Structures are given as structure tokens and as C-alpha cells.
Amino acid sequence: MKVLAGDINKHFRQHLTIYLDALAVLCAALLIYLFVQTALSKVLHHAVFRIQMGKQPLPGWSKPLLVYALPVIEWATVLLLLLRRTRLWGLLLAGSLLFAYTVYAYLAYKEVYGYVICACGKVFEDMGWREHFYFNAIHTLVALAGFYFVYKSKTLKANNKKE
Numbered sequence: 001m002k003v004l005a006g007d008i009n010k011h012f013r014q015h016l017t018i019y020l021d022a023l024a025v026l027c028a029a030l031l032i033y034l035f036v037q038t039a040l041s042k043v044l045h046h047a048v049f050r051i052q053m054g055k056q057p058l059p060g061w062s063k064p065l066l067v068y069a070l071p072v073i074e075w076a077t078v079l080l081l082l083l084r085r086t087r088l089w090g091l092l093l094a095g096s097l098l099f100a101y102t103v104y105a106y107l108a109y110k111e112v113y114g115y116v117i118c119a120c121g122k123v124f125e126d127m128g129w130r131e132h133f134y135f136n137a138i139h140t141l142v143a144l145a146g147f148y149f150v151y152k153s154k155t156l157k158a159n160n161k162k163e
Contacts, residue, residue, distance in 0.1 A: 017160075020153035024091075027146025028081040031094045034139060035081075038120055039074035052119035073097065088150045095143035102136035109133045 042049045050067050058066070077097065080090025101120070108116040109129035118124055124132055 017153045017156050020149045020156070024087065024146050024149035024153065027142050027149065028087055028091065030142055031091070031139065031146070032078050032081050035074045035078045035094065038124075039071045039078065041120075042071040042074070049119060052117050055117050056119055057113035057116060088147065088154070091143050091147040091150060095140055095147060098136055098140040098143055102133060102140050105129055105133040105136050 046067075053063050053067050056063065073093075074097070077090055077093045080086040080093060082090075107113065108118075109132070116129075118127070118129070118132065120132070124135075127135065
């Protein structure tokens with residue numbers, strides 16, 4: 001039994017970067033799907049998105065900027081996540097966006113600004129702020145886990161090259 005456990009442990013150590021890369025791709029794929037859905041909704045239903053953004057408790061100067069910047073940033077995140085060379089940055093950007101969305105969803109859930117309409121797109125229109133908060137929090141953790149997997153894999157590969 002010890003021999004089998006030793007063989008499994010040796011195999012796992014030898015192929016750890018492959019497993020980390022696979023987990024990172026899985027996290028990235030989930031986030032790509034999410035950001036494609038939200039960005040596409042904001043582009044296809046731009047007039048509705050613009051109206052909803054106008055009702056957000058944000059500084060007036062930021063609303064016209066965010067109406068165009070958010071879809072562009074979300075599409076850029078998708079592109080960064082798609083490419084292996086830029087996936088680490090894509091996961092960092094996705095995590096940052098999702099963290100900001102999570103904080104915003106929490107504030108809306110607690111009604112800090114009173115009732116706020118969701119401007120996230122058609123994907124979330126049936127979700128309440130509580131569900132939205134938990135959804136965003138889970139996806140923030142997915143982005144952070146993916147970031148860790150890519151970072152750890154790159155570190156292991158760099159250490160193996162030195163040896």
C-alpha cells in the first residue's frame with residue numbers, strides 16, 4: 001500500500017503544473033461565460049442599460065463614462081482570459097471587477113442607497129440583490145482561485161527550469 005501511495009504522490013508532484021493549468025482553464029472558462037453574457041447583454045440592450053445606469057447611486061459624471069467603459073472592460077477581460085499568456089492578468093481583472101460588483105451588490109442588498117435597480121444586464125434581471133451578492137461573491141472566489149492556480153503553476157515551472 002505504501003508503494004502505491006508513493007507512486008501516486010510522485011505522479012501528482014510530476015504533473016502538478018498540468019493539474020493547476022487545467023483548474024485555471026476551468027475557472028477562466030466559467031468567468032468567460034459570465035462576462036460574455038453580461039457584456040453582450042449590455043451591448044445588445046444598450047438603451048435599457050443606459051437608462052438603468054442613469055438610476056444608479058453613482059456620481060453624475062461617472063454614469064456616461066461607465067455606460068461605455070463597462071462593456072469594453074468586460075470584453076477586454078474575456079480576451080485576457082482567453083489567451084494563456086494574459087490569463088493571469090485576466091483573472092486579476094475579473095477578480096477586481098467581481099469584487100467591486102460584490103461590494104455594490106451588498107450595499108444594494110442592505111439598501112444603503114434605498115432601492116436600486118440592477119444594471120447588470122438581462123442575465124441577472126430575475127435575481128434579487130441578496131442572490132446577486134452571493135453569486136458575485138462565489139465568482140470572485142473563482143477568479144481568485146484561478147489567479148492562484150496560474151501563479152502557482154508559473155512559479156513551479158520557473159523553479160523547474162532553474163534546476
